[in-house]
Amino acid sequence: MQDHIALGVKQGIEEVATVSEKIPAKEVQETEEQHIRYRQLYEAADKIYTRKVSGFFQKLRRYTGLPLIAGFLLMPWLVIDGRPAMLFDLPTRQFHILWMTFWPQDGMLLAWLLIIAAFTLFTVTVLVGRVWCGFTCPQTVWTLMYIWAEHFCEGDRNKRIKLDKQGWNTEKVIRKGGKHLIWVGIAFITGLTFIGYFTPIRELIMGFVPQIGADGFVTFDVHPAAAFWTLFFTFMTYLNAGWMREQVCKYMCPYARFQSVMYDTDTLAVHYDAGRGETRGPRKPKEDYKANGKGDCIDCSWCVQVCPVDIDIREGLQYECINCGLCVDACNQVMDKMNYPRGLIRFTSEDQLETGHTHFVRPRLFGYSLAVLVMISAFIYAIGNRQPLSIDVVRDRGTKMYRISGDKVQNVYTVNINNMDRNAHIYRIDVVGEGDYKVRGYRPMQLEEGERFTLPLRIVVPRDQLPESKNEISIRVTAKDDESMTAEQKTIFIGPKK
Template structure:
């Protein structure tokens, strides 16, 4: 016998009626369901989750594989180190991610929300812990209605202890991207200082953010859940701008399903004017945001596909064709076909290819070296020595590579420019400032201001080179 949830009739709200926007929402008891889309959620979320948790523990060249070192203003990502000068790359990466999100939403709706969003993945883990201690939907409803007892306290306590453990691991892992995770955990262990008092080696800021993110994880994934998706996430609000009639989303085939209603196993329901929907409400019971997909497309829907799995399982038991609820477009429901590629998607695709190509080129052409040249702005704009005109510059060299280098400095321009200096050795991440004198014979001066280029090149690898343009000032020779 198919289980049904109670249905209550809602009266229309009059124009003058007041609606309490702060009224507490009813608790959602999500039914466990297995199926194709549930497996996809599992197999897409698990690798991302493992990557998030394990990445801070890997080491490359003696440092964490991914470390955002804010005090030193360095971002270590795998084998590369990025500096504030590379901020443009981050801006481009965010723009590319935004365009990618727009393109994917236009094509297949909010699949990011339903399958790989951190809020969804962490909520799945918390719901798993909830089912492990309290059972499936009916058992949880029954347990909440029971008076407090030792068994209820044990089940609730075990659930919340597991939630807190997951939240703590999340907070440590997140802060581990900004502070070496091994040092972070070691600092949490108490020790006795020289005075005999207990102390902790963790920095107060690191401790604060660890417990802050642990608390927010516990709150968001354990208590707020669908409220985050409905009211806090801005993506739900502007998704309608990216949807069109060809967007693939979870839809209910009303032409096939209506009129809905229960029926006997071998009843000729079509002769009685009924559709394929038996009104079992499983699609509502498995929905993590508590909507009825049969009422049409709603902004709360995160396209997780759980209602598709639930409906297909019921259709299979009834011997009906699956797909009453399925990923399809509004146009396909009306005409039976849909267009995957359309002008909007062509535009997004062209923009993405162009931006990805430019980003890949900028990343490949990036030099782990920056040079800043400042011309001496003292009282004398130039100097004359033995018929040579001399300008003085301050050259600031920043070795952004992960190894030390010896750097040579050279100058070029329209004329016989030259400079003399000793090679400079810089350790990894070292910044060095050196004054240099650029000179040219007075009889080769052709203009009061000329462009010159000062180049800094690594002796060990001439592919590591940076150049800065500056101005050379000289008096014109007497006629």
């Protein structure tokens, strides 16, 4: 046995030696560029100076971004039924959204809403790629506002490069200072508005208004927690949109990593038509460039200069691309100047570039769309049939599980009633079960909006109507002014054994 093992080990060593002779190991030297890239990790090697461009997609971004900004800023100021239209009141655990009030018990609805949002995003990605990132993502929208401040204070791309290279003087201090002042202002308004979704924004703003006390010192009547979180989100907005920018899209956003799983050859995305553009290179205005073996791309690099994430779309589809379409607008401007047809860079699919056809109806897109429609329908049904009333029943687990008084058996319960409606209601309590169950020590009560009420409840039933020692009953709470507003919970009624 030992000889066989030794022989096997010897043969294994000889095979490894043979393989090592056939496939020699090669030492790979790390280049300086790779060393810099690995050392910097999230940091870009050079500052990105985006070129200002106009066109269809730039206007489309404005028309999609401005309504989102307006909605974000104005929603906390909108009042419905005497309260903010959207207020997440954490101390009272009430979430007011338009005409409805939600409670922690409605957490399942929030989970379903997030699932619907995720599947909707998947559906859109399969159809038109990463357009959410390019047109409606808050990181992109706020970054565009910060880039606008750069253009306003420091000028276009070439002026900003020149300004950064020159030494510090009065002009540079004014331009840089004005830019950062606008950045901080936008960040503070953003932080203030965001916290305005958790505390009434009018009170929050008045708290930041300085007041001079009797001792002559300046004070602020704002809650420390509200002040901290407002300043925290102010700083994070200033950091993300002003300094990190494309680093968030490239390295921090998880969507950039798994989006490729949802892409297929028929997904519409920004593509460079290499068959038409290659071989790229400069040329004279009236040169017969095709006779010289050149394509429509003049290698002006405008598509790179306008890219907010600093990629070259001509190198192919890349995960960093947010499908903003700015390179499409820039290339179309160059094509117009050269009197070439537009569309060298355009929204299209890989199949369209290769075969001239795009299949819009395909199994994956159909499956995602069907799932979204089903979930939206179920969500609307759940919201429409949601009862703003909850009940929690706990049976008394004392030493005596039941009491006998004459020919009747009694159990004691603790009932918690939560009126989650925006109106006050008078509620009555009924018992449903196989027997003549009666409620003792109770009378109909009125609960105000958002009020919770806890009461002990005694339920009695004739002893001869108990078929078993453990009997299932239901305690039901109903609003007297609205019979459809009801909630019930099952529990156990215990009696003596037969």
